[in-house]
Amino acid sequence: MTRNAAPPARRSRVSEALPPSFFDRDTEIVARELLGAVLWCRTPEGITAGRIVETEAYLGEHDPACHAAGPGLTERTRPLYGAPGIAYVYFIYGVHWCFNAVTRDHGQPSAVLVRAVEPLEGLRLMRARRPAAKTDRDLTNGPGKLCAALGIGPRHNGVPLQAPPLMITPGTTYADDAIVTAPRIGVSKAADWPLRWYVAESGFVSVRDRARGQGPGARGRVKGRS
DNA sequence: CCTATGATCCGCT
């Protein structure tokens, strides 16, 4: 008798998604552990997905670089104050959308910005959405780029991340020595807080640190000062 | 390879 084959890859994606409890922890921990997880977006055009290789933590009202610092709870920052495990999608520089996973419990406006993913699924769709990308690494190596490539936009603001259209599922696990911690990119306040994490060996990170020569393709470059 | 600059809107002061 043939064994009744349990369809291996057919488990429900909903049950695979990282649960809200994953996000209801210190934001630094969530940012670190999201490296390797897979971000999925389903739209009428198709499904795209990428492995998260770069994140940043934003730590609430007392983090000067966090959107909740200063203004506190406003219409814009409302999702930041919402439940752990929902999306916070914001508009920046009049052009781009950026995606965050909200962390910690209600009332604690913290989140993890996803800054880069490695394209895994729906490459054709990503290329169509990002005609300016010369190479596949240009598809998703930046917070605005990955939102464009995956099709993430304002309609995803505030949605849960445990079911389509937006989902984050477990993926690769990295040892600590495969991860680099560095200051955040593009912030003018609290610019030296080391709240960025990325996969050292990944070629899909937005900005690599100088003088960090490990792995193939790493540019061990140091800014010349003479 | 690198640095500089314009684009283009929203939310808050």
Place this chain on the structure above:
DNA sequence: GCGGATCATAGGG
């Protein structure tokens, strides 16, 4: 009015 959790392009080395 201004600055922003950015990106694409132009130009120089």
